[in-house]
Amino acid sequence: MAKISELPSATTLDGTETIPAMDGTTPVSLELNRMTEHKDSFTMLMNDTSYSVTQDAIFDDFDNMENSSPNANLSTGIFTVANAGVYYFTFQAQFETSAHIGDVRMVMRRSSIETNVSIHSVKNLTDENWGDMYALASILDLQVGDEVYVKGQYQSAGVVTLTRAAFSGVQL
Amino acid sequence: MPKISALTPDATVTGTEVFPIVQGGVTKQATIEQMTQSRDSFCAWHNQSNKSITNNMIFSGYANYSAPLKTSPNFNATTGIYTASRDIRMMFTYIGEFSTTDRIGDFIMRRLRSGTEIWTSIWAVWNPSLATWNDTITLNAILPLQAGDQVYVDTLNVSGTVVTHARYQFMGFEV
Numbered sequence: 001m002a003k004i005s006e007l008p009s010a011t012t013l014d015g016t017e018t019i020p021a022m023d024g025t026t027p028v029s030l031e032l033n034r035m036t037e038h039k040d041s042f043t044m045l046m047n048d049t050s051y052s053v054t055q056d057a058i059f060d061d062f063d064n065m066e067n068s069s070p071n072a073n074l075s076t077g078i079f080t081v082a083n084a085g086v087y088y089f090t091f092q093a094q095f096e097t098s099a100h101i102g103d104v105r106m107v108m109r110r111s112s113i114e115t116n117v118s119i120h121s122v123k124n125l126t127d128e129n130w131g132d133m134y135a136l137a138s139i140l141d142l143q144v145g146d147e148v149y150v151k152g153q154y155q156s157a158g159v160v161t162l163t164r165a166a167f168s169g170v171q172l
Numbered sequence: 173m174p175k176i177s178a179l180t181p182d183a184t185v186t187g188t189e190v191f192p193i194v195q196g197g198v199t200k201q202a203t204i205e206q207m208t209q210s211r212d213s214f215c216a217w218h219n220q221s222n223k224s225i226t227n228n229m230i231f232s233g234y235a236n237y238s239a240p241l242k243t244s245p246n247f248n249a250t251t252g253i254y255t256a257s258r259d260i261r262m263m264f265t266y267i268g269e270f271s272t273t274d275r276i277g278d279f280i281m282r283r284l285r286s287g288t289e290i291w292t293s294i295w296a297v298w299n300p301s302l303a304t305w306n307d308t309i310t311l312n313a314i315l316p317l318q319a320g321d322q323v324y325v326d327t328l329n330v331s332g333t334v335v336t337h338a339r340y341q342f343m344g345f346e347v
Contacts, residue, residue: 085243086213088345103217108240115240117337118217120269120308121283134308139215139343145239172213172345 039171042072093165103153213345214244265294266311268340277330
């Protein structure tokens, strides 16, 4: 980050620095924010050998947060928008199961209304025990209070013998 | 966007403004950019049964391209083509899911500049053994683009087939 005292003319600043500026005779403290330093992000992880799936349930009960945010809840699996803006979300998972899982979808909920923003079907085609991996992603223009999570659809209740998943989001 | 003349002490400035800073008798200029306003991004997805896949077919006709999905004037959901409006570096992702009994072929993310295409990411989609199957592909690329460059995903080595179900997404954001 360039120091104000080292700036040549017409320099573009980024980073965070409080500098004195003059507006008439009144000193003004001006803070320059590099937006990326203040933008929200998270990654929550799951590595489970006995994960129960049910119809229309949110993928929750993640194990840990690799990149923590106060707005991402491990227990519920829900990210709640605190700063309005554009966000990039990804969800990658690997399943091993003999159960029928159905579709997995990324959902944005605003004022109790859900909107699908990415969908992938997870199918057991022929094998009794099988594995599948898939990815969901989306770029969303969000408002404060919007919620983003991943949930199932058309499932039969069952137990997944291996679930590895990562749910991430970053404000762009 | 607050003007420098309207700032209160300890105000945080966003937006874009060039203003003079005087220090030690020397006038300097600083530009403040609100990155979320200046950075480009988009996201579209499509869901279709019985879709024909033909050779050199650009994935297009994205039916889902409205709020809350991020839209951009530089991405055409009808043609499936992103066109750079300025020199820019973009991260692109394509995710596709297909159910079919046939081999499909290769999916390629391409950049078109001055009439010349280059491959930026490629993945084969084919049926190894199952009578009915499902395959997922992901293409990713970070591309430095010049104004007028186009980016899209199309097919190669496809003899023509109909997939029973297709879902595909195309998105990108400035990095």
